[in-house]
Amino acid sequence: xxAATLDGVSVDTVAIRLRGLRKTFGSVVAVDxxxxxxxxxxxxxxxxxxxxxxxxxxxxxxxxxxxxAGLIELAGxxxxxxxxxxxxxxxVFQDYALFPHLSVQDNVEYGLxxxxxxxxxxxxxxxxxxxSVRLEGYGARKPIEMSGGQRQRVALARALVNRPxxxxxxxxxxxxxxxxxxxxxxxxxxxxxDVGITFVFVTHDQxxxxxxxxxxxxxxxxxxxxxxxxxxxxxxxATEFVAGFVGTSNLLRGDVSTAVVGVDGVFSIRxxxxxxxxxxSAIATDHRCVDGTIAEVxxxxxxxxxxxxxDVGGSxxxxxxxxxSSSADVLATCDTHIRLCWRKEDExxxxx
Amino acid sequence: xxxxxxQPTTSASRGRSSSVSSYLYRHPRLRLAGLLSAPxxxxxxxxxxxxxxxLVAAFWSTDSFTGALVKKxxxxxxxxxxxxxxxxxxxxxxxGIAVLVTLIDLVLAIPLAFTAAKVVxxxxxxxxxxxAVTMPLWAGYxxxxxxxxxxxxxxxxxxWMLAPLGLKGPGLGLAATIFSxxxxxxxxxxxxxxxxxxxVPSSLLEASGDLGASxxxxxxGVLLPMIFPALIAGSIFTFSLTLxxxxxxxxxxxxxxxxxxxxxxxxxxxxxxxLAAAAAFFPIIxxxxxxxxxxxxxxxxxx
Numbered sequence: 001x002x003a004a005t006l007d008g009v010s011v012d013t014v015a016i017r018l019r020g021l022r023k024t025f026g027s028v029v030a031v032d033x034x035x036x037x038x039x040x041x042x043x044x045x046x047x048x049x050x051x052x053x054x055x056x057x058x059x060x061x062x063x064x065x066x067x068x069a070g071l072i073e074l075a076g077x078x079x080x081x082x083x084x085x086x087x088x089x090x091x092v093f094q095d096y097a098l099f100p101h102l103s104v105q106d107n108v109e110y111g112l113x114x115x116x117x118x119x120x121x122x123x124x125x126x127x128x129x130x131x132s133v134r135l136e137g138y139g140a141r142k143p144i145e146m147s148g149g150q151r152q153r154v155a156l157a158r159a160l161v162n163r164p165x166x167x168x169x170x171x172x173x174x175x176x177x178x179x180x181x182x183x184x185x186x187x188x189x190x191x192x193x194d195v196g197i198t199f200v201f202v203t204h205d206q207x208x209x210x211x212x213x214x215x216x217x218x219x220x221x222x223x224x225x226x227x228x229x230x231x232x233x234x235x236x237x238a239t240e241f242v243a244g245f246v247g248t249s250n251l252l253r254g255d256v257s258t259a260v261v262g263v264d265g266v267f268s269i270r271x272x273x274x275x276x277x278x279x280x281s282a283i284a285t286d287h288r289c290v291d292g293t294i295a296e297v298x299x300x301x302x303x304x305x306x307x308x309x310x311d312v313g314g315s316x317x318x319x320x321x322x323x324x325s326s327s328a329d330v331l332a333t334c335d336t337h338i339r340l341c342w343r344k345e346d347e348x349x350x351x352x
Numbered sequence: 353x354x355x356x357x358x359q360p361t362t363s364a365s366r367g368r369s370s371s372v373s374s375y376l377y378r379h380p381r382l383r384l385a386g387l388l389s390a391p392x393x394x395x396x397x398x399x400x401x402x403x404x405x406x407l408v409a410a411f412w413s414t415d416s417f418t419g420a421l422v423k424k425x426x427x428x429x430x431x432x433x434x435x436x437x438x439x440x441x442x443x444x445x446x447x448g449i450a451v452l453v454t455l456i457d458l459v460l461a462i463p464l465a466f467t468a469a470k471v472v473x474x475x476x477x478x479x480x481x482x483x484a485v486t487m488p489l490w491a492g493y494x495x496x497x498x499x500x501x502x503x504x505x506x507x508x509x510x511x512w513m514l515a516p517l518g519l520k521g522p523g524l525g526l527a528a529t530i531f532s533x534x535x536x537x538x539x540x541x542x543x544x545x546x547x548x549x550x551x552v553p554s555s556l557l558e559a560s561g562d563l564g565a566s567x568x569x570x571x572x573g574v575l576l577p578m579i580f581p582a583l584i585a586g587s588i589f590t591f592s593l594t595l596x597x598x599x600x601x602x603x604x605x606x607x608x609x610x611x612x613x614x615x616x617x618x619x620x621x622x623x624x625x626x627l628a629a630a631a632a633f634f635p636i637i638x639x640x641x642x643x644x645x646x647x648x649x650x651x652x653x654x655x
Contacts, residue, residue: 064558084561097559101577111563114573162563 014076015040015166015198016061021070023056030056032222034070038166038200043192045201047209048219049245054202057219058168061200062091075165085114089166090159094174096151098143104130104154105139111162129161130154132191149180156191166198173208185211206246210234218242235270240350243268248317250274252347256314260290266350271319273346276306277339289341292316297334304330308340316340410629419623429630439614443634446611449530450594450638454587456534457541461586465542466575469549470557485542488535496536497603504528504604528604533594540589548582549575584646591642595635611635 016038023031031053038044046054059065061072063084072080079087090111098107108126117125130136133153143151152172159167169188173181189212192199203209209216210230218225218233218241226238237243243251252260252267261267283289295315296307304325306318318340322330376383411425433439468481488496501524503509510521522528552575560570598612611634619628 062558062562064562084558085564085566089562091559091562093555093559095553095555097553097555099556099559099574110560110565110573114560114563114565114569158563 013040014038015042015074016200017071017073017076018057018061019071019073021057021060021072022068023053023060023065024068029222031060031067034222034224036217036224036227038198041196041198043189043199043201043212043214045203045209045213045216046219047203047206047216047246049204052219053222054204054217054219055170058091058170058200058202061166062089062168063087088164089168090162090164091168091170092152092155092159092172094171096143096155096172098151098154098158100143102142103139104135104141104143104146107143107154108139108158108161110158115162125161126157129157132160132194133157148176149184152176152184156188160191160195160197164197166200167192169199169201171202171204173203173205181208188212210246216246218245220245236348237268237350240266240268240352243350247271248319250317251350252314252316256310256312259312260288260310261347263349266352267347268350269316269342269347271305271317274316274318274340274342276308276318276320277341279337279339281339281341283341286344287341288344288347289339290316291337291339293337294333294335297331299327299330306330306333308338310340406629406632409626410633412626412629414624414626421625429627430633432627433630433634439631442609442611442614445526445608446595447638449526449533449610450591452530453534453537453594454541454590456530457538457590458583458587460534460538461541461545465546465549469546470552470554482543482546485546486539489539493536493599494603497532497600500528500532500535500600500604504532524604524606526605526608528606529601529608529610532600532604533597534590536600537590537593540593541586544582544585544589545579548579548585552578588639588642592635592639595638 014037016036018034018036021031021034021036022029034053034057036057046057048054056065060067061074063079063082063086067080070080071078074088098104099110102110105123105126108129109122112122112125127136127139130139133156135150135153135157138146138150138154143154146154152175155172172188173184176184185208188199201209201212210233213230215227215229216233217227220241226233226242228236228238233242233246237246240249240251243249248271250269250271252269254264257267258264277289279291281289290310290312292308292310292315294306295309298305298307299322301322303319303321306320307315308318309315320330376386410429411427413422413424413426413428414420415422464481464485468478468485472478472481501508504521504524506523508521511523514521556574556578557570560574561567565573596612598610598616601608601610601613611631615628615631618624618631
């Protein structure tokens with residue numbers, strides 16, 4: 001929904017508007033001229049490698065860092081230079097930042113208490129918030145007595161109880177193990193749908209970004225490379241960086257692209273779109289084929305990754321589901337000479 | 353392995369030291385004894401031994417005629433101390449000085465330690481600040497004492513600085529003693545408070561502000577309860593060091609006396625070791641009471 005309203009949205013549906021946002025630490029440029037509109041109720045992910053500026057952008061929205069230049073608007077109001085306690089946003093920190101000297105209940109009540117909400121209402125809303133993250137009955141515990149996943153949910157309840165317009169999440173799942181992380185991804189998305197609050201989520205994990213987001217902003221070296229839905233970012237990467245960072249980098253370029261596609265340019269093909277066939281197989285007209293030798297076979301359980309060295313130079317990665325083949329089958333294919341085929345519509349040209 | 357000629361010698365020498373190591377590894381009690389025998393000997397003989405002698409001596413007396421020790425248990429020293437009005441006055445004054453010195457150091461140390469631990473981003477500058485705070489510890493006690501004297505003495509540096517404003521400094525006396533002791537013990541407050549603040553993750557302070565707390569609410573609600581043990585540690589230093597000091601007050605205190613002067617004079621001037629030993633009970637009791645009071649607040653439960 002958000003993608004359609006990206007440009008030319010009216011002010012009252014924009015939760016966050018960033019214009020020319022810039023942040024330097026000494027001579028290091030952390031964030032360089034970022035423009036971004038985040039719609040009301042949207043789940044937007046800031047995706048990028050560490051040091052790409054995504055966390056700094058989040059911290060500037062929260063008010064922990066002052067921008068060197070540029071504008072931050074929350075619901076149409078310029079908050080660029082307001083302290084954190086005067087902004088209607090709440091943050092879930094990477095280390096959860098629970099107050100160790102307070103009980104879980106008091107942690108969740110903290111935001112209401114400092115705003116002067118009465119004791120009874122405070123208590124009631126905190127209990128509700130703990131229920132919404134499935135932690136009823138844990139109020140009397142200290143944070144240190146909770147597991148990582150539980151602390152994560154306390155941090156979420158502590159932020160949501162204030163009913164902020166925007167919730168900022170700074171790699172909140174980074175410290176959890178894989179199983180718990182996948183479970184929390186689904187839970188977070190469900191909570192966001194229930195409360196209808198705008199979520200701005202920072203992660204370096206592209207799978208996480210693809211799973212949860214309405215839209216993704218891909219960061220590199222302090223700049224936004226592309227903003228789009230998960231499908232757009234994955235299937236239609238705007239730059240080489242996006243093609244490489246989101247999913248596996250599989251590029252044809254220069255002489256290789258001239259030999260295979262017939263045009264000197266940069267083309268991205270997703271590994272799962274490529275099929276491996278016998279050398280003498282017929283070539284359909286809407287397909288493109290190229291011959292090569294399997295140089296490496298990486299068995300990953302449910303699928304196998306093949307690195308194929310092309311006869312014309314360069315290499316491509318092919319991903320194949322192990323639905324009918326055993327591990328012995330696929331490992332035996334190493335060094336065979338085969339043909340790679342993909343539909344022409346699956347090769348996507350990147351203009352640099 | 354590669355050079356077989358050197359192998360026998362190295363494995364032999366390694367074998368000897370590693371057999372001692374593995375023997376100790378299998379006998380953890382022996383290992384503990386090896387670690388602790390020297391410090392325990394030091395502690396028991398020199399520290400606890402002398403302390404016991406002193407505490408026992410408090411129940412002896414001296415022959416008023418010859419001045420010789422009479423080693424018969426008596427409470428007469430405590431009777432003298434508890435009934436002598438001058439002892440009460442000096443004890444309460446000393447207590448007051450210790451409280452004021454501690455408060456002054458707290459007020460100075462908290463912003464100083466906060467700046468070093470949380471505001472300064474450059475690690476170099478942070479270490480430079482911490483080293484600067486400890487700098488007064490490098491100079492000798494007496495040097496600092498006489499430096500303070502030149503500050504507070506009549507027509508001294510402070511008077512000279514205040515003269516253009518038409519004011520005059522406090523001169524030598526009680527105020528000069530308090531300020532000088534606060535200056536002297538400040539590093540002992542700053543260092544634990546700095547260490548305490550450094551252990552508070554910055555994200556906790558950010559989270560507090562993020563949840564709507566103003567700076568003073570964050571200070572009272574998050575920072576203060578978390579650094580409380582460090583404040584207690586620092587205050588034990590400033591408090592007990594002040595209770596035990598008798599030199600600074602002689603240099604800058606004018607005619608003011610502190611409790612440690614009573615101990616010193618009973619021992620050194622009056623040659624009354626038992627009375628000095630009994631008087632030494634006062635600071636010990638005060639510190640024990642202080643620790644019990646702190647424990648009652650529950651502030652140390654999170655340690």
